[in-house]
Amino acid sequence: MTSTRRLQKELMDIQTNGTPVGIKLLSADDFQTWYFSIEVLGETVFAGEQFALKFRFDQQYPISSPAVQFVVDDKYKAPEHPHVYSNGHICASILGSEWSPVLTVIAVCVTLQSMLASCKKKERPVGNDRYVLHAPDNPKKTRFEYHDDTV
Amino acid sequence: MVATDLQSLLDAPDAHDPTDFPPQDVAPGLRLLDDSLRCSVCRDFYDAPMSINCGHSFCSLCIRQALDAKQECPSCRQPATEAHLRKNTAAESAVKAWSESREFILRLSKAEERRHVGDLPAANGSSGHEDSEQRPRKRQRTLSEEDSDAEVEYLGGTSPYFSSRGSATNSHIRAQETGLPSKSQSQSDSPLSEHRSPNSSSVVECPLCQRRVPLESINQHIDSGCTLTPSAGGPSSSRPHASRAGSRDKDKQKAQWTKLFDGGSGAAPPSRRSKEKQKERASEAGEAEYLPKVAYATLKDRRLQEMLAEHGLPTAGDRAAWERRHQKWVTLYNANADRAPADQQSPAQLKRALKRWEDGLRAANARRAAADVDAGAHQRANSAAFRELVEAARPKKAAGTGREGRAGEDGRETTGMQDNSLIIVQRTLDVRKHNLED
Ligand SMILES: [Zn+2]
Numbered sequence: 001m002t003s004t005r006r007l008q009k010e011l012m013d014i015q016t017n018g019t020p021v022g023i024k025l026l027s028a029d030d031f032q033t034w035y036f037s038i039e040v041l042g043e044t045v046f047a048g049e050q051f052a053l054k055f056r057f058d059q060q061y062p063i064s065s066p067a068v069q070f071v072v073d074d075k076y077k078a079p080e081h082p083h084v085y086s087n088g089h090i091c092a093s094i095l096g097s098e099w100s101p102v103l104t105v106i107a108v109c110v111t112l113q114s115m116l117a118s119c120k121k122k123e124r125p126v127g128n129d130r131y132v133l134h135a136p137d138n139p140k141k142t143r144f145e146y147h148d149d150t151v
Numbered sequence: 152m153v154a155t156d157l158q159s160l161l162d163a164p165d166a167h168d169p170t171d172f173p174p175q176d177v178a179p180g181l182r183l184l185d186d187s188l189r190c191s192v193c194r195d196f197y198d199a200p201m202s203i204n205c206g207h208s209f210c211s212l213c214i215r216q217a218l219d220a221k222q223e224c225p226s227c228r229q230p231a232t233e234a235h236l237r238k239n240t241a242a243e244s245a246v247k248a249w250s251e252s253r254e255f256i257l258r259l260s261k262a263e264e265r266r267h268v269g270d271l272p273a274a275n276g277s278s279g280h281e282d283s284e285q286r287p288r289k290r291q292r293t294l295s296e297e298d299s300d301a302e303v304e305y306l307g308g309t310s311p312y313f314s315s316r317g318s319a320t321n322s323h324i325r326a327q328e329t330g331l332p333s334k335s336q337s338q339s340d341s342p343l344s345e346h347r348s349p350n351s352s353s354v355v356e357c358p359l360c361q362r363r364v365p366l367e368s369i370n371q372h373i374d375s376g377c378t379l380t381p382s383a384g385g386p387s388s389s390r391p392h393a394s395r396a397g398s399r400d401k402d403k404q405k406a407q408w409t410k411l412f413d414g415g416s417g418a419a420p421p422s423r424r425s426k427e428k429q430k431e432r433a434s435e436a437g438e439a440e441y442l443p444k445v446a447y448a449t450l451k452d453r454r455l456q457e458m459l460a461e462h463g464l465p466t467a468g469d470r471a472a473w474e475r476r477h478q479k480w481v482t483l484y485n486a487n488a489d490r491a492p493a494d495q496q497s498p499a500q501l502k503r504a505l506k507r508w509e510d511g512l513r514a515a516n517a518r519r520a521a522a523d524v525d526a527g528a529h530q531r532a533n534s535a536a537f538r539e540l541v542e543a544a545r546p547k548k549a550a551g552t553g554r555e556g557r558a559g560e561d562g563r564e565t566t567g568m569q570d571n572s573l574i575i576v577q578r579t580l581d582v583r584k585h586n587l588e589d
Pocket residue numbers: 205206207224225226227228229
């Protein structure tokens with residue numbers, strides 16, 4: 001209930017004000033799962049690439065954070081970034097311990113976009129292969145130790 | 152683009168949003184005003200607004216739930232606890248007045264917008280044109296009419312906005328960021344009172360809070376513990392239309408009684424009777440009105456069941472369900488106690504809210520069950536390997552930046568990401584504000 005009303009308002013905001021440059025709503029068929037496409041603009045290592053983000057919401061949203069990951073399928077791949085595992089899981093504090101209920105889906109998109117934009121070198125996190133092998137379906141079940149963002 | 156898919160999701164009967172109003176150049180400050188009375192957690196109008204130590208405000212229920220999850224201000228991350236909660240009565244009266252006037256202002260501003268657009272034909276090109284194209288379209292999804300007159304009729308007449316009291320009194324906090332709350336606070340008594348009584352111009356100063364209140368509503372104001380500064384619609388302003396006429400009569404009656412008690416003399420202090428009533432209410436409103444938080448870990452099953460029974464709550468489900476139920480009940484109950492007396496829900500209503508919440512939880516769990524069972528079992532089987540990984544992924548200390556990872560709760564290290572995310576929050580809020588001002 002909580003989540004539905006709040007998500008409705010976010011959707012309304014998106015429809016009225018649009019999305020920030022490089023971010024587009026792909027689908028929002030219900031209040032459980034939304035998809036966005038995300039591009040990094042300007043001269044970055046991801047120039048010309050397009051990624052997709054999957055958001056899953058539980059009933060406690062926005063008190064609890066959404067489960068967010070990059071889509072990995074026939075069409076999309078996870079960006080090669082030191083905080084992004086090849087299965088699409090993202091190690092970002094804002095999605096875990098630093099989540100705040102005033103944050104929104106768009107705020108998350110913008111944060112991840114800027115995380116990609118600041119990337120200097122394409123590489124996977126340490127232990128990517130083993131993580132992917134053992135990872136749960138829902139990234140929220142992983143207790144990430146957040147990588148240092150300044151590296 | 153995706154409009155067709157979104158259609159059904161957006162058809163909320165009481166959806167309302169600051170961008171219902173024309174942009175800044177047509178209606179200066181209106182979007183910001185509407186925005187400033189919303190809680191930044193739920194994005195609805197403040198419902199029983201509470202301030203915390205940093206000065207930010209949220210709906211009682213929103214901030215109580217947020218603090219249960221994490222003891223910090225959702226907006227600025229300053230440490231905060233329930234002990235810091237204070238009623239924000241100024242915001243509460245502002246929401247009440249705004250809820251009552253919103254429909255009217257909306258109608259006026261829409262008329263103004265049409266005039267504005269008419270005044271600037273093709274000359275002002277992009278911005279004016281875009282607005283006239285886009286804004287009506289937004290409304291079309293709830294409105295199958297074509298012309299904009301019908302739209303105004305719709306907005307003014309049967310605005311779904313007032314059909315649910317929940318929507319009219321819910322809350323958010325961008326108040327602080329927009330700098331508006333102080334403005335609306337300082338204005339909150341005067342416009343209300345001036346606006347209100349065309350035939351009785353006497354205004355008295357409340358002996359308790361020193362606010363200026365129309366004579367005929369001083370008793371009501373004091374009875375409400377200084378939370379109500381009634382205007383024409385009185386405490387019924389946020390209730391559905393149907394009940395309005397009736398309670399307006401009641402207000403009139405009440406006002407008449409007030410005049411009798413005060414002997415109609417302008418500066419008369421509130422009657423002794425109302426002071427006693429106020430005292431009575433204050434004692435009722437003591438600690439007893441709130442339920443204490445419970446340390447469930449130390450409770451025996453039987454005691455927990457008794458506690459549920461005391462409030463007439465079901466004891467179905469397992470121990471975890473009881474704890475969840477009781478905890479949610481305490482939160483709902485206490486948040487309800489923060490509402491102005493006239494807005495408080497009955498225990499039966501609260502129980503219905505609790506049930507809806509449990510039903511939703513059950514549905515969501517069922518939906519995810521299959522996937523989670525698999526993933527959970529898988530993860531448990533691999534937990535040792537997982538711990539190693541987590542160890543391997545430990546944050547490297549920021550080299551040379553002087554910014555060290557610091558120990559978070561339970562000894563985990565958090566890193567520069569925190570500051571980064573706050574900057575983003577700020578930026579997002581700025582973007583929002585910018586949009587609102589356009
Ligand atoms: Zn704060």
